[in-house]
Amino acid sequence: MLDTACAAAAVYDLWVPDTMKRWFADKLRVPEGDVRAIYIFLAGVHDVGKATVTFQCQGFRAEFEALFSAVRDAGLPGEMNVKERELRTFPHGVASGIIVGNWLSAHGCDPRLSQVVDAHHGVASSGDLSTEKCALDRYPRPWKDVHEELIGAMAELTGVEPALERACGSAARRIRVPVLQLLTGLVVMADWIASDQDAFPMVVDASQVERLRRGLELTDLTGPIAFRGLRESADQIFNRSFGFSPRTVQRELYRAAAALDGPAIVILEAETGAGKTEAALAATEAMGIRAQGIYFAAPTMATANGLLERVMDWAARLTEGGEVSSLYLAHSKNQLSEPFRHLRYYGVGRDHGDAGSVVASTWMSGRRRGLLSNIVVGTIDQVLMMALRQRYSMLRHVALAGKVVIFDEVHAFDTYTSDYLERTIRWLSYYGASVIIMSATLPPSRRQALARAYTEVPLPEVPDAAYPLITVATEDSARVIPVEPAPTNLAARVRIIPDSLSELVAELEGLLVDGGCVLIIANTIERAQETYRKFKERYPQDVELHHAGFMALQRVAKEDALRAALGPTSHRGSGRPHLRIVVATQVAEQSLDIDADVLITDIAPMDLIVQRIGRLHRHKRPDSDRPAKLLNPQVLIRGVVKRGPVPQFNSGAAAVYGRKLLLATLANLPETFRRPDDIAGLVRTVYSDGPEIPSEWRDAWEEAMREDDQRVSTAHGRAATFMIPEPEDTKYFSDIFSLPNSELAELDCEEKGNAQVRDAEPTVEVIPIRRSGEGSDVYYACGGNFGALVESEEPSYPVARHLSSSTVRLPARVTRFNRDFEAVVGGLEELTPVGWRESNLLKGQLALPLDPDGEITLGRFTLRYTDELGIEIASDDSLKSV
Known part of the structure; x- marks a missing residue:
C-alpha cells in the first residue's frame, strides 16, 4: 500500500501535466492539492480487497498454507461464510470497491469514487453485486477492523478526508464518469510501478524515501515536455527545428496556434508536399505549452515508420539542454524499425548543442505503457481505440488526455472509421486536449463534422475558393483562415484510357521511348498483381510491385528502397532509375515521398485521385531528370469498363468505394488538373448534395445514392456496436466496458482492437x-x-x-x-x-x-x-x- 501511494505521488508530481491537474480540480470543484490527496489515497487503498478470505487462502493451495496460517494466528477467522462460498469468483478488485465504497458512505461521501479501485484490473464491475456485498457484510468483526485500520491509516497518511468532503461529500455534485476513467488510469500506473519487483523488491532494506528513490530510478518516468515555442517566432522555430524558413501556410498555422490561450481543434487543409508535417510540429510547440506531450497519428505502419526519424530529429531540438523526453513508436511491428531500436539503446540529442535528450523509456514501453511516453509516433488505430470498449481503456485515455494529438491524412477515412474518429475527438475535447487534423482537402461536410465533434460552436461559412485553409475552433469560438495559395505548381492533362492491360502496355510503350518513372495505382492487390505480371513480360528488369500482401519485413525494405530511388535527393544518373514501372495499391497513395513522371490510377473518389496526383511531379527537378515526352505531367485513369450511355466500373473499384462517389468523380473530372488551384473546388463539387450528373445517368445515380445511403447506415450501425458512449452521455462507469468479458478479452488483443476501428473484413x-x-x-x-x-x-x-x-x-x-x-x-x-x-x-x-x-x-x-x-x-x- 505504501509503495503504491508513493508511486502515485511520484506519478502526480513528475508525470501528470498541469492541464490535467487543473482539469481534475475543475471537474471535482476542489483545489489541486485535494486532487493529489484523493489520487494518492485511492492508489494506496486500491488493493484493500486482498484482505479477504478468498484472496488470502488462494483456494487453499498447499504452497500458501504457511502464509495463511500466519493470518489465522493473528486472530483472523479463516473460514468463508456461506455467501462467499456461493461465489464462483471473487476478484480482489471487486472486494476493494465494495470495502472502500462502504468506508466512503460511512464518512458521508459519494461511494461512486470507489469504482476507481474496483476497476484497477481494467474493467469496471457491472450487474448485480449483492452476493459479494452480502458476503463482506457477514465478515466477522476482526476482518472489518482490519479493513477500517488499513483505509484509516492511508486516509491519515494522505490527509484526504477534508478533500473527500469537498469533492464528494453530501453537498458536492456527482462525480462524472470521465473523472473516474482518468483517475483509474493513474491508479493503474501507480499500481504497475509499485508491482515491479525490480524497482520495489519484496525485501525492505531502507527507508521508504530511499526505497522510492531507487524505484523511480528504475522506472524512468519522464515529465511533461518543456515546450519553448511561445518564446520564439515562426521563423526562429522553423530554422531551429527544420533548418529552413517557413512557407506561408506553415507560418499562418503557427500564428493561429500561438494565438490560442486554451485547448482547440485546428484543421489544416493544404496540398501534398506543402510541408504539413513540419507545420503541425511547429504548431504543437505553441499548443503544447499546456500538454504532457504529443501523439502523431499516421494512417499506416509504413507512414508511421517514415515519420519517425523526422519527429526524432525535431524532438532532439525541442527542449532546453538537460531536459529528457521519452519517445515511442506505437504499432505492433515497431521492432522492425531500426531507428526505434537504435533509440532504445542510445537515445538521440547528444549532438545538438544545448538541446535536451530523447530516450525510449524502459518502463514506458509495450503496447499499453508506450503511449505514456512524451512523444509518440504511431498508427491512427492506437488513438481511435480510445473510443473502443476495451479492457484497460483507462490507461489509453490517461495517456492521450494530456497530449496534443495530430491526425494525418484524414481525408482517407470512410464512414465507419470516421465515427470512431469523431467519438475520439469528442473525448479528447472533454478532457481539454488539443487536436490538429491534416488533410490535402476535406469536403465541407467532413470539416463541419470534425469541428462539431470538438465544439458545439458552428463554423462560419467558408469562401468557395478558400485553399489552403486553416480552421480553428475552441469551446466558445470558431473561425476559418484562408491562406494565400501557392502558385500553380502542376498542370496535368487528365484522360480516361481503356481498361485492358494490352492497351495500357501499348500506351506506356509510346510514352517510355526514352525511359521514365511510372506509378500505376490499382484499387486491389489482385489487380495490382495482374498488372505487374503483364508488365513483367515486357519490362522484366524494370518493374516492381508494392502492396500490403508482402511480409512486413519485406514491405518495409521495399518501401525504403522505393523512397531512395524516387525521393527528392535522387537524380538521373545518380540514384534515380532511367526506367522504372512501379505497380502499387493504395499503399503508395499517402505519406510516401516519391516522385513519378507519369501517373496511371484506377478510378477512385476525387479526393483520393487528388492525393494520388500528389506523387506526380512532386519535386522540382532539372529537365534532365525527366524524359522529354514526360516533361508535361499526365494522369491516365483506368477502371472504367464502359463509358456510355451509363458508366460501368471495374468491380474492385465499385466494391471498395461504391458507385455514388465514382459516378460523381467521373462526371466532374477535369481535362486539366491544376495544383493547388482546382483541389478545393473539385472535392467540394463531388461531395456536395447535388453534383452535376449527365441526365442519361440519372437512374443509375439515384440507384447509387440508395446504395450509398444503405452502406452508410450499415456502417454507422456496425461502428456503434463496440463504441463507448459520448462522455456527457456515459451515466455509469461500467458503460465504457459493457460487453461480455469474452468479447472484452478479444478486443484487448491489439490486432482485434486495430481491426475493430477499421471498416474492413477481419483477416488472419x-x-x-x-x-x-x-x-x-x-x-x-x-x-x-x-x-x-x-x-x-x-x-x-x-x-x-x-x-x-x-x-x-x-x-x-x-x-x-x-x-x-x-x-x-x-x-x-x-x-x-x-x-x-x-x-x-x-x-x-x-x-x-x-x-x-x-x-x-x-x-x-x-x-x-x-x-x-x-x-x-x-x-x-x-x-x-x-
Missing part, C-alpha cells in the same frame, strides 16, 4: 515458412539464411525475431465465411511448429507452411506466397464449377 495474420518436404519435421524461415529449423524446438531469439517480423495477412476472401475460417485457421493451428509455443515472440502466431513450390492448400483454397508477388490465391474450388 500468418508467418510464411517453407517445409523441406511432406511429412518432414524440418522447416526454413523465409529469408534470413538461418538454416534448417526443427519443428519441436524453440527457435533462437534471432530466428524468432525474424519470424515475428515476417507476418502477412491472408486475403479476406479466404476467411470470410465461418466454414472457410474454421478450415483455414484450424488447419494452420495444426501445422504451426510446436516449438513456437515456448517463444515469447511466436506464442499464439500461426505459421503458413509452404511446400517447396511455395503453395499450401487449406479447405477449398490453394494459397501461394512468393517474394515477387506476395500472397495470392492460386486457386479457389468455388470457381471451378462456374
Whole structure:
C-alpha cells in the first residue's frame, strides 16, 4: 500500500501535466492539492480487497498454507461464510470497491469514487453485486477492523478526508464518469510501478524515501515536455527545428496556434508536399505549452515508420539542454524499425548543442505503457481505440488526455472509421486536449463534422475558393483562415484510357521511348498483381510491385528502397532509375515521398485521385531528370469498363468505394488538373448534395445514392456496436466496458482492437515458412539464411525475431465465411511448429507452411506466397464449377 501511494505521488508530481491537474480540480470543484490527496489515497487503498478470505487462502493451495496460517494466528477467522462460498469468483478488485465504497458512505461521501479501485484490473464491475456485498457484510468483526485500520491509516497518511468532503461529500455534485476513467488510469500506473519487483523488491532494506528513490530510478518516468515555442517566432522555430524558413501556410498555422490561450481543434487543409508535417510540429510547440506531450497519428505502419526519424530529429531540438523526453513508436511491428531500436539503446540529442535528450523509456514501453511516453509516433488505430470498449481503456485515455494529438491524412477515412474518429475527438475535447487534423482537402461536410465533434460552436461559412485553409475552433469560438495559395505548381492533362492491360502496355510503350518513372495505382492487390505480371513480360528488369500482401519485413525494405530511388535527393544518373514501372495499391497513395513522371490510377473518389496526383511531379527537378515526352505531367485513369450511355466500373473499384462517389468523380473530372488551384473546388463539387450528373445517368445515380445511403447506415450501425458512449452521455462507469468479458478479452488483443476501428473484413495474420518436404519435421524461415529449423524446438531469439517480423495477412476472401475460417485457421493451428509455443515472440502466431513450390492448400483454397508477388490465391474450388 505504501509503495503504491508513493508511486502515485511520484506519478502526480513528475508525470501528470498541469492541464490535467487543473482539469481534475475543475471537474471535482476542489483545489489541486485535494486532487493529489484523493489520487494518492485511492492508489494506496486500491488493493484493500486482498484482505479477504478468498484472496488470502488462494483456494487453499498447499504452497500458501504457511502464509495463511500466519493470518489465522493473528486472530483472523479463516473460514468463508456461506455467501462467499456461493461465489464462483471473487476478484480482489471487486472486494476493494465494495470495502472502500462502504468506508466512503460511512464518512458521508459519494461511494461512486470507489469504482476507481474496483476497476484497477481494467474493467469496471457491472450487474448485480449483492452476493459479494452480502458476503463482506457477514465478515466477522476482526476482518472489518482490519479493513477500517488499513483505509484509516492511508486516509491519515494522505490527509484526504477534508478533500473527500469537498469533492464528494453530501453537498458536492456527482462525480462524472470521465473523472473516474482518468483517475483509474493513474491508479493503474501507480499500481504497475509499485508491482515491479525490480524497482520495489519484496525485501525492505531502507527507508521508504530511499526505497522510492531507487524505484523511480528504475522506472524512468519522464515529465511533461518543456515546450519553448511561445518564446520564439515562426521563423526562429522553423530554422531551429527544420533548418529552413517557413512557407506561408506553415507560418499562418503557427500564428493561429500561438494565438490560442486554451485547448482547440485546428484543421489544416493544404496540398501534398506543402510541408504539413513540419507545420503541425511547429504548431504543437505553441499548443503544447499546456500538454504532457504529443501523439502523431499516421494512417499506416509504413507512414508511421517514415515519420519517425523526422519527429526524432525535431524532438532532439525541442527542449532546453538537460531536459529528457521519452519517445515511442506505437504499432505492433515497431521492432522492425531500426531507428526505434537504435533509440532504445542510445537515445538521440547528444549532438545538438544545448538541446535536451530523447530516450525510449524502459518502463514506458509495450503496447499499453508506450503511449505514456512524451512523444509518440504511431498508427491512427492506437488513438481511435480510445473510443473502443476495451479492457484497460483507462490507461489509453490517461495517456492521450494530456497530449496534443495530430491526425494525418484524414481525408482517407470512410464512414465507419470516421465515427470512431469523431467519438475520439469528442473525448479528447472533454478532457481539454488539443487536436490538429491534416488533410490535402476535406469536403465541407467532413470539416463541419470534425469541428462539431470538438465544439458545439458552428463554423462560419467558408469562401468557395478558400485553399489552403486553416480552421480553428475552441469551446466558445470558431473561425476559418484562408491562406494565400501557392502558385500553380502542376498542370496535368487528365484522360480516361481503356481498361485492358494490352492497351495500357501499348500506351506506356509510346510514352517510355526514352525511359521514365511510372506509378500505376490499382484499387486491389489482385489487380495490382495482374498488372505487374503483364508488365513483367515486357519490362522484366524494370518493374516492381508494392502492396500490403508482402511480409512486413519485406514491405518495409521495399518501401525504403522505393523512397531512395524516387525521393527528392535522387537524380538521373545518380540514384534515380532511367526506367522504372512501379505497380502499387493504395499503399503508395499517402505519406510516401516519391516522385513519378507519369501517373496511371484506377478510378477512385476525387479526393483520393487528388492525393494520388500528389506523387506526380512532386519535386522540382532539372529537365534532365525527366524524359522529354514526360516533361508535361499526365494522369491516365483506368477502371472504367464502359463509358456510355451509363458508366460501368471495374468491380474492385465499385466494391471498395461504391458507385455514388465514382459516378460523381467521373462526371466532374477535369481535362486539366491544376495544383493547388482546382483541389478545393473539385472535392467540394463531388461531395456536395447535388453534383452535376449527365441526365442519361440519372437512374443509375439515384440507384447509387440508395446504395450509398444503405452502406452508410450499415456502417454507422456496425461502428456503434463496440463504441463507448459520448462522455456527457456515459451515466455509469461500467458503460465504457459493457460487453461480455469474452468479447472484452478479444478486443484487448491489439490486432482485434486495430481491426475493430477499421471498416474492413477481419483477416488472419500468418508467418510464411517453407517445409523441406511432406511429412518432414524440418522447416526454413523465409529469408534470413538461418538454416534448417526443427519443428519441436524453440527457435533462437534471432530466428524468432525474424519470424515475428515476417507476418502477412491472408486475403479476406479466404476467411470470410465461418466454414472457410474454421478450415483455414484450424488447419494452420495444426501445422504451426510446436516449438513456437515456448517463444515469447511466436506464442499464439500461426505459421503458413509452404511446400517447396511455395503453395499450401487449406479447405477449398490453394494459397501461394512468393517474394515477387506476395500472397495470392492460386486457386479457389468455388470457381471451378462456374
